[in-house]
Amino acid sequence: MRWPRQLVSLLFVLSLLAGPPVVLLYLVGPPLRGWPTAVTAREWVRDPLTEHTLTAALTIAAWMVWLLLAYTVTIRVVARLSATVSWLRRVPLPTPLQATASGIAGAAVFGVASNAIATPSPPATQPVAAGSLDDVGIPTPLESVLHDDGISVSGGWMSREMAEQVSAAAALVWLRRRRDYRPRQLGQPSREDPALVQLPATVAAVQAALADTPPPPPSKAGTTSAGASLLGVPTTGGTFPRVGVGLTGAGAVAAARGLLLTSLLAGQRRPRVSVVVTRPVLSRLLGPAADMLGRRLPGLAVVDKLGEASRFFPGRATERGLDGRDHAQRHLRETTDAGRGAPVLIVDEAAATDSAESVARLAIDAAAVAVLGTWSAGHTWQVDPLGHTNHLDAGGRPGPRICVLTRVTATDLLTILAHPDPSPPEPGVSGPFGDGALPVRSPRWQATGKGHQVRSGEDHRRLELRVLGEPMLLLDGRPLTIRRTAAIQVLVFLAAHPDGADTRQLTDAIWPGLPRRSLTGRLYTTLSELRATVRSAAGVSIIEHNDDRYRFDPACVTVDLWRFHHAIRDATTAVTPADAATWKTVIDAYPADFAARRSWPWLGPIREAARRHVIDAHAALASRAPDARQAIAWLQAGIRIDPYNADLHARVVDALIALGDHDAADHTREGYARRLAAAGILPHDTALTTTIPGQPVNLSR
Structure with missing residues (x-):
């Protein structure tokens, strides 16, 4: 509450203003008792340092200090009053129609006795997209969210x-x-992948x-x-x-x-x-x-x-x-x-x-x-x-x-x-329909979570965060109830960023498009409630906060995504064919997609990067399979991970044709085409953009 502090401050200022004059007048009296005469002036020149003159000088100095204090307080009060008057002038007064409506509403509220009044919840604030306002008159975000018809x-x-x-x-x-990704071979260098850009x-x-x-609401007929x-x-x-x-x-x-x-x-x-x-x-x-x-x-x-x-x-x-x-x-x-x-x-x-x-x-x-x-x-x-x-x-x-x-x-x-941008196809690789039009292979992303150790099973109160599949925080194998959806997002986001994230990264990911200045308090509230929930249940705090960066404490929580990344690192550092079993470890560590059934906008690159690692593992095991049947089995298992990948289907079709099973090859090809068509894409889109003159017109797909 602010009013007690304000009251104490007011009393203190009043005591400073009223106390010194009262004390001076009571103990010393006025600094001067009338104007000095010529006799008094000659005596002061002959003997200036008398008890009376020193008392008068100290009294005048005390009054000057008080006048300075009074002047300062007066200036502050005048400035505050001026600001208040200016604010009152800017407050819009209600129109007659608004005043009438307010009066009717007030009469209705105070005229109803012993009846509960249910107020509808305010409409959700609509986030605004990033971008500059390059057109004259385009509304600001505050103005644009006032419209609810779109x-x-x-x-x-x-x-x-x-x-x-x-x-x-x-x-x-x-x-x-996903359709265009081609599994990479072991040992190929990593580079930035434009196909994984947000x-x-x-x-x-x-x-x-x-x-x-x-x-x-549904509109009426007509x-x-x-x-x-x-x-x-x-x-x-x-x-x-x-x-x-x-x-x-x-x-x-x-x-x-x-x-x-x-x-x-x-x-x-x-x-x-x-x-x-x-x-x-x-x-x-x-x-x-x-x-x-x-x-x-x-x-x-x-x-x-x-x-x-x-x-x-x-x-x-x-x-x-x-x-x-x-x-x-x-x-x-x-x-x-x-x-x-x-x-x-x-x-x-x-x-x-x-x-x-x-x-x-x-x-x-x-x-x-x-x-x-x-x-x-x-x-x-x-x-x-x-x-x-x-x-x-x-x-x-x-x-x-x-x-x-x-x-x-x-x-x-x-x-x-x-x-x-069109890229030339890799030599010797053809699509499932034999046109060789698939784009160049996507590079491998480096596994994250390096250096984050997995806790042993000897901990008495074990916290585990699962983000591969439906996100949940488990305590001794039982899920904790996290009330806020934003708190779940924080957990999943920090799991995908073991090195931590700052306030800007978290707010931009969880509340995209909203003004950042209005989100800091919301983030702090979300984190505070999340910490309180975990602390009351497990007695520990799993999120550290240092230098405006939030990160998980690896000593307090295990994350399945980190174990998956460790398996990837072990598989990519294996150099002998006998280490192919490490790829099975990668597959076993991937029970489902990253944050399955969640549609947060920031998930795309992280989810696709994890999925590509698993596709690489299936393709690597298929390439090392002792016979064609086992290779097809690994490829079909990869298709179950990503049913839209063209390269996996192409390899299955080629393997079936090599075995002489043309019916199964045709069935695989036709099923894949139907799946893409149902999703709204075709196996190989052709550009419909037409620029003339000087270029041929090609409107086929």
């Missing part, structure tokens, strides 16, 4: 449906990395916001729910007109970025172009990243001139002419019913004005046309930085809310859709 990030706004598509695309990135922080923020935001996807464009309460729309206002460019990402996400499963954009517009939207993403984004066609865009559209508009309105309306219904397979066209105002006839012709076959600027041939929307639109050609009537993204946020999200 997912708000520091880089803009998107519907919940679009956030789910981003999360699904991020999962596909890891599935493709996804952009913006993706993690979107995933966290999606997890913390409850799903919207209405459009928040974030409904119409013609591949997430909006709120409206449709994106097929005849085309011009985008103006502070959020126009951000809305075009949202349209670009939305259309590419919607077209991931279709082997065709989803977006056609002119090169100047793409540079305006993405800046320096436009050239790289323009080559690697599947479903994106970049054209230099608007006339080159007609080759990516069905072409029926040019055949029937512009005067066939009935045919155009029928084609509109056919295209919509067929699943909106036509691409989206994004151009700027200059191109739309100079080639108005071409744009109007393409708009008949396009899923949507967006013009950066006003467009007299279609509708024109004014877009604000939050994605709200107004129909300028309909008297300013409010329109649908559309996705808006800053340049940094859009680039981060588009990165998860882009194909990786």
